[in-house]
Amino acid sequence: xxxxxxxxxxxxxxxxxxxxxxxxxxxxxxxxxxxxxxxxxxxxxxxxxxxxxxxxxxxxxxxxxxxxxxxxxxxxxxxxxxxxxxxxxxxxxxxxxxxxxxxxxxxxxxxxxxxxxxxxxxxxxxxxxxxxxxxxxxxxxxxxxxxxxxxxxxxxxxxxxxxxxxxxxxxxxxxxxxxxxxxxxxxxxxxxxxxxxxxxxxxxxxxxxxxxxxxxxxxxxxxxxxxxxxxxxxxxxxxxxxxxxxxxxxxxxxxxxxxxxxxxxxxxxxxxxxxxxxxxxxxxxxxxxxxxxxxxxxxxxxxxxxxxxxxxxxxxxxxxxxxxxxxxxxxxxxxxxxxxxxxxxxxxxxxxxxxxxxxxxxxxxxxxxxxxxxxxxxxxxxxxxxxxxxxxxxxxxxxxxxxxxxxxxxxxxxxxxxxxxxxxxxxxxxxxxxxxxxxxxxxxxxxxxxxxxxxxxxxxxxxxxxxxxxxxxxxxxxxxxxxxxxxxxxxxxxxxxxxxxxxxxxxxxxxxxxxxxxxxxxxxxxxxxxxxxxxxxxxxxxxxxxxxxxxxxxxxxxxxxxxxxxxxxxxxxxxxxxxxxxxxxxxxxxxxxxxxxxxxxxxxx
Numbered sequence: 001x002x003x004x005x006x007x008x009x010x011x012x013x014x015x016x017x018x019x020x021x022x023x024x025x026x027x028x029x030x031x032x033x034x035x036x037x038x039x040x041x042x043x044x045x046x047x048x049x050x051x052x053x054x055x056x057x058x059x060x061x062x063x064x065x066x067x068x069x070x071x072x073x074x075x076x077x078x079x080x081x082x083x084x085x086x087x088x089x090x091x092x093x094x095x096x097x098x099x100x101x102x103x104x105x106x107x108x109x110x111x112x113x114x115x116x117x118x119x120x121x122x123x124x125x126x127x128x129x130x131x132x133x134x135x136x137x138x139x140x141x142x143x144x145x146x147x148x149x150x151x152x153x154x155x156x157x158x159x160x161x162x163x164x165x166x167x168x169x170x171x172x173x174x175x176x177x178x179x180x181x182x183x184x185x186x187x188x189x190x191x192x193x194x195x196x197x198x199x200x201x202x203x204x205x206x207x208x209x210x211x212x213x214x215x216x217x218x219x220x221x222x223x224x225x226x227x228x229x230x231x232x233x234x235x236x237x238x239x240x241x242x243x244x245x246x247x248x249x250x251x252x253x254x255x256x257x258x259x260x261x262x263x264x265x266x267x268x269x270x271x272x273x274x275x276x277x278x279x280x281x282x283x284x285x286x287x288x289x290x291x292x293x294x295x296x297x298x299x300x301x302x303x304x305x306x307x308x309x310x311x312x313x314x315x316x317x318x319x320x321x322x323x324x325x326x327x328x329x330x331x332x333x334x335x336x337x338x339x340x341x342x343x344x345x346x347x348x349x350x351x352x353x354x355x356x357x358x359x360x361x362x363x364x365x366x367x368x369x370x371x372x373x374x375x376x377x378x379x380x381x382x383x384x385x386x387x388x389x390x391x392x393x394x395x396x397x398x399x400x401x402x403x404x405x406x407x408x409x410x411x412x413x414x415x416x417x418x419x420x421x422x423x424x425x426x427x428x429x430x431x432x433x434x435x436x437x438x439x440x441x442x443x444x445x446x447x448x449x450x451x452x453x454x455x456x457x458x459x460x461x462x463x464x465x466x467x468x469x470x471x472x473x474x475x476x477x478x479x480x481x482x483x484x485x486x487x488x489x490x491x492x493x494x495x496x497x498x499x500x501x502x503x504x505x506x507x508x509x510x511x512x513x514x515x516x517x518x519x520x521x522x523x524x525x526x527x528x529x530x531x532x533x534x535x536x537x538x539x540x541x542x543x544x545x546x547x548x549x550x551x552x553x554x555x556x557x558x559x560x561x562x563x564x565x566x567x568x569x570x571x572x573x574x575x576x577x578x579x580x581x582x583x584x585x586x587x588x589x590x591x592x593x594x595x596x597x598x599x600x601x602x603x604x605x
Contacts (some may be wrong), residue, residue: 014386015413019107021183025099029093036090043083050076061156093191095191102146106384109412114140116145121157127404127498129472131411131513132448134160140449143410144377144458146190149284151366152373156456163455166393166469172375172457173390177296179379180525186292186376186383192283206355278362282316284369288314297375304368306380312365316360323350378458385409396468397508399422399543401451405463406447409453417462420447422511422543427565431557433589434545434569438584440547441476443569444513447545448472451511470543471506473499476515489521496533503540511543512537523552531556539564 054072061068063269105111118141121127132141141160147153164172179186289311293299305312382388388409394400400423407417416439422428434440450460452468475495496514503510517533518526530546530553537544538560546553557564568589571580 015107018384018386022100022103022107024181025187026097026104026600029096033093034091034219035096036086036093039086040083040090043079043086046079047076047083050079051116055396069476092191096187099187099190102381103384106143110410111143113142115142117142118145118153118157121154121161123161126161127495127502128448128452128472128474128513129161129437131476131515132445132452132472134452138410140410141573144381146377146380147370147373148192149281149369149373151370152377155351155367155374156371156377158457160452163452163469163471164457169338169391169393169455169457171295171297172378172433175293175295175375176378176382176457176459177390178293178295178298179376180382185287185382186380188287189284189356189373190374192287204360210275253454259290270296278316279320281365281369282320283366284373285311285313285316288372298372301368301372304364308603312361315354315361319351319354319358322347322354354402365602373459378456382459385459385461389462389465390459391453391454391465391467394466394468395543396470397540398423398512399428399468399470399508401447401467401470401511401543402426403450403460403465403467406446406450406465407461408442409449409461411442411446415446415461416582418443418582420545420584422545423468427557427561427563428538428541428543429557429560429564430545430567431554431588432545432567432584433549433551433554434547435589436549438569438580438589440569441515442544442582442585444474444515444547446474448474448476448513449509469509470511471502471509472511472513473502474513475499475517476513489518493519500533500536503537503542508541510540510542510544512542514544514546517546517548517553519549523550526550527552527556531559534560550581551588 049073054076057068057072102111102584103373105114117137117139118135121134121141126134136139141157144156144160145153147156201501208417229497285305288302288305291302291303320390402421402424404419405417406420407415420430422430432443446461450465451460451467451472453460454465455470473495475492498510499510499514503512516531521529528549530548534546534556548554554566557566565586566588567584569580569582570585570589581584
């Protein structure tokens with residue numbers, strides 16, 4: 001094992017290149033936004049002037065003004081359309097500005113607390129989520145969370161909580177590599193849609209629910225009835241002998257509307273929210289549909305959003321038109337014709353037919369968009385950290401891990417990387433000793449978070465990273481619980497039992513990370529318990545790290561050599577204070593800083 005001061009000499013250069021590119025793009029988007037803002041002001045003034053001109057012509061010309069007013073109205077309409085397009089472009093530019101501002105925050109390491117912490121995805125008593133800061137302020141999820149739809153956020157969260165098989169990881173890596181090299185595509189995805197309020201579960205439930213009026217025959221019959229009623233009403237204006245037939249047809253229309261009223265109202269009310277959510281989804285789908293891909297995972301996602309050789313966004317646009325037509329009946333000028341044409345009923349039938357035809361595909365669209373956004377999130381992380389390595393997976397068992405220049409992905413660029421090897425010809429267990437604040441817990445989290453990233457399909461903060469498929473079991477942040485009546489020690493041994501059970505379910509496939517092992521008991525019991533635990537973990541083929549302040553535990557590793565070994569972090573007292581270099585060294589620590597720390601704050605010891 002040897003320390004590394006940085007991942008590579010070229011890494012900082014490429015990071016500077018990424019930052020320079022982001023700043024150039026940000027300046028360009030800001031300039032575009034400013035130009036569109038000026039255009040918006042100009043269009044607003046022109047529309048106001050045209051309106052004033054029209055009023056003036058009406059007042060001055062009186063009955064001679066209609067032609068000129070019509071011309072001004074036509075010009076006004078054209079300006080309004082251009083104005084609307086300018087406003088839409090301005091909104092896209094605003095989102096692009098925000099996208100690159102957030103990107104620079106990630107590069108400058110000022111992102112913590114400014115993004116989505118993902119607290120809603122935090123599971124209870126997960127085997128590593130809390131220990132490795134997967135969710136919460138300054139978490140891995142917050143760093144990665146660029147998806148704009150809840151489906152993408154849910155997918156990303158699930159990938160961080162459940163390690164994927166190597167074959168799946170390799171597919172994701174290929175997709176991440178491809179998307180990382182396509183910044184314009186990732187920007188288009190980031191600015192697509194009006195918002196992120198796609199209620200995936202509600203939309204999915206609506207889409208797969210059983211249709212109640214999806215009948216072609218009923219639609220045709222009602223159409224014939226409405227056409228006949230309108231025709232005879234027109235004929236009635238010519239001859240009164242059609243009066244009885246007209247009244248009969250109108251009565252038939254009224255009866256049909258009354259009999260279908262409850263179902264029509266249910267359909268029309270239920271479609272309002274899904275129609276809005278599908279509009280947002282369609283914006284993301286259009287980005288996906290216009291691209292071509294080479295990575296198998298991306299090609300599979302693109303194929304999933306094709307609907308009967310017609311783009312999914314086109315199908316959604318058809319539903320949007322149906323929902324918009326439904327609102328026409330609220331126009332007072334259209335109220336009577338819509339009643340005669342059974343407009344609401346016909347729209348409800350058309351909407352239900354759409355749901356019967358395309359509803360079963362909506363869950364697939366949601367899943368595809370979620371996967372695409374999760375892959376894009378990992379790709380953004382990869383693009384912003386070009387010096388990070390893509391992990392290589394070996395067949396297992398036995399469990400193995402070899403990392404060169406490994407550092408914590410959530411720390412700033414100045415974080416000190418270290419090498420570590422577990423399993424194979426190296427010890428399966430490393431007991432990490434060191435004084436307070438020397439970096440032991442951070443080292444455990446650095447290794448664990450990188451393994452989480454590796455199994456999610458992203459790059460890791462290391463010069464190289466090779467491992468077998470590993471399930472993580474961590475006991476780093478175990479706390480007492482007043483509500484549950486549990487002490488910290490009981491919480492820790494409960495977690496240790498979970499890790500042991502994990503090794504039984506996945507023999508030769510577990511990475512354990514134990515911080516201050518059994519610190520809540522006396523030295524004798526700690527040594528005896530830790531020794532028994534190490535033996536059980538070794539017998540199960542697990543690999544991992546265990547930190548401790550108790551130098552007696554380093555003897556446990558010596559007694560189990562070569563299957564176990566000792567490493568440590570050192571410190572030195574310099575200029576009246578403690579200094580740390582955070583470099584991992586072989587062997588157990590020889591010093592302690594507890595008394596020095598106590599004296600440094602004024603305690604007389």
